[in-house]
Amino acid sequence: MRALVSTMRAELVGAGGVVERNYYLTKRYIWWDVAWFLWTVANTLTIVFIAKGIEASGGNLDVNRTMTTLLIGAVVWAYLGILFEFLMETVAWERWEGTIEYTFMAPLSRAMHLAGQGVFAIAYGLLRATFLFCVCAFLFFDLTMPNAQFFPAFVVLLVSSVSFIGIGMMMSVLPLISPEKGTQLGFVAQGTLLVVSGVYYPVEVLPQWMQWIATISPATYALDGIREAILEGQGLTAMWDELLPLMIIGVVSIPLGLWVFSRGEQYAKKHGKLKRSG
Amino acid sequence: MNDAVVHVAELRKTFDVPEREAGLKAATKGLVRRKTKEVRAVDGISFDIAPGEIVGFLGPNGAGKTTTLKMLSGLLYVSSGDAQVLGHVPSKRERDFLRRIALVMGNRNQLQWDLPALDSFELNRSIYRIPREHFLRNRDELVELLEVGDLVKKPVRQLSLGERMKVEIVGSLLHQPQVLFLDEPTIGLDVTMQKRIREFVAEYRQRHGATVMLTSHYMADVEALCERVIVIHHGKILFDGKLGALSNTFAAWKTITAAMENGASDLSSYGEVIHRDGDLVTLRVPKADTARVTARLLAEQAVLDLNVEDPPIEDVIELVFAQENRS
Secondary structure: OHHHHHHHHHHHHHHHHHHHHHHHHHHHOHHHHHHHHHHHHHHHHHHHHHHHHHHHOOOOOOHHHHHHHHHHHHHHHHHHHHHHHHHHHOOHHHHHHOOHHHHHHOOOOHHHHHHHHHHHHHHHHHHHHHHHHHHHHHHHOOOOOOOOOHHHHHHHHHHHHHHHHHHHHHHHOHHHHOOOOHHHHHHHHHHHHHHOOOOOOOHHHOOHHHHHHHHOOHHHHHHHHHHHHHHHOOOHHHHHHHHHHHHHHHHHHHHHHHHHHHHHHHHHHHHOOOOOOO | OOOOOEEEEEEEEEEEEEOOOOOHHHHHHHHHOOOEEEEEEEEEEEEEEOOOOEEEEEOOOOOOHHHHHHHHHOOOOOOEEEEEEOOEOHHHOOHHHHOOEEEEEOOOOOOOOOOEHHHHHHHHHHHOOOOHHHHHHHHHHHHHHOOOOOOOOOEHHHOOHHHHHHHHHHHHHOOOOOEEEEEOOOOOOOHHHHHHHHHHHHHHHHHHOOEEEEEOOOHHHHHHHOOEEEEEEOOEEEEEEEHHHHHHHHOOEEEEEEEEOOOOOOOOOOOEEEEEEOOEEEEEEEHHHHHHHHHHHHHHOOEEEEEEEOOOHHHHHHHHHHHHHHO
């Protein structure tokens, strides 16, 4: 038992080291991150302005509500982008930097290695998503959200992050087995996940087969839950319809993600793909 | 050898490498049916390395050196055969194994380019579970030995190649590995820096009783550090033995350098004249005839000074590869 506790502690210290390194690297590039944040703000604004555009062209809609709905979709899109980017970088960035062999030779379990990446991605992603939401909602558009329950919305995003990390682990195997183009496939996965999950529209408008895929996408429940909390003022107790599926998908996706990554690592070690590029 | 630190038996690694002819037609055909060729990077090699031994692993580019080191470090799976390091199968990634080895590659880096080396050292402390007091002691000792006190606070990107290599070595040795795989650690470095790294490796080995496997294209590294060399070419071992025995096995001649009173003398009857610089003449003579030719020279010519040497190790290695290519 003592040995197990000692091993666990050591593994957590190792994962903490990965988090710490990501902090240093993010800090090193903080001004680039500010630039990227401005790009994300611009991108989000182009989406939220669609509601105003429809109104201006004679459409009959609750502009404030539609803008908030679109804003939530854009923020979740940006958040998912950060999570996937960090997890894809587990391989892609290290391959580019030439550190990949050393990282994969380090005496740290792959689970803790990926957990370290994931924990930092969630912390940093939540921070960026919160900033993005506040800047667009309150600084730019002055949106009113009289019933908004921000804490439950935050909890839903946090719980959904577990599933997103599991999926991110599966995606991060792509640059491992395909050094040339694997990273780009992460964007395909991100877009595909969100298009079936009702990122800017209700899932009900999708074709039946896409609606079926939406039932197994964690982003569907994340978007529903966050919108219910912010637009309808739902509390956590009323959100089990979202939280329970998110927990179930999370419990399945993390071990599945680790398994997929481990298979990818085995493939890379068999075919000599574990080497630098660039 | 039961107590071998590194045990390799009939080790093989094959890769399927895609290949096609040039041109549009071949490229389009490749979309439907991709042709691959099996390449044997390592082809049935066997050797053992004893504790504390330092072995030079030599071969031209593409000989299979790095592939072998990667298999011994667990970064590549073997196709067949047996590889064990410190009693562990490297591909299993057992923590006890990973914490006792280090692989230093001259053309790779483990330190993040954009961070000061000290930050990356901290990551290694966490991952290798080095107690803080040991970490600080090891780090300070290595920093002092390699004289990099001023460098470890700068982003690695801003260091010269030689400086970067030195801090890379510090990072690799913080956990005091018992087995060191050094893959071209002096590549691209100037002569002074090469010498410094060589001295350091020798000192580290002496202090910690480490076992070292070294690949290098610089024979000065090998001559300074290795008593034993393994020569590999096309994935096969051509020679495994004492460095001194390499020339005995492969070079059937010695060189005689004679300082003559009259450099214009014709010495072609004594052996092949391979160099002439004023009164200094260098002859290549069959090994078996060395004593006889030397005696004749001294008796028949006005010789001021005379030196008999084995051929330079570079020439011997070149000869080994040339013989292999011909066969």
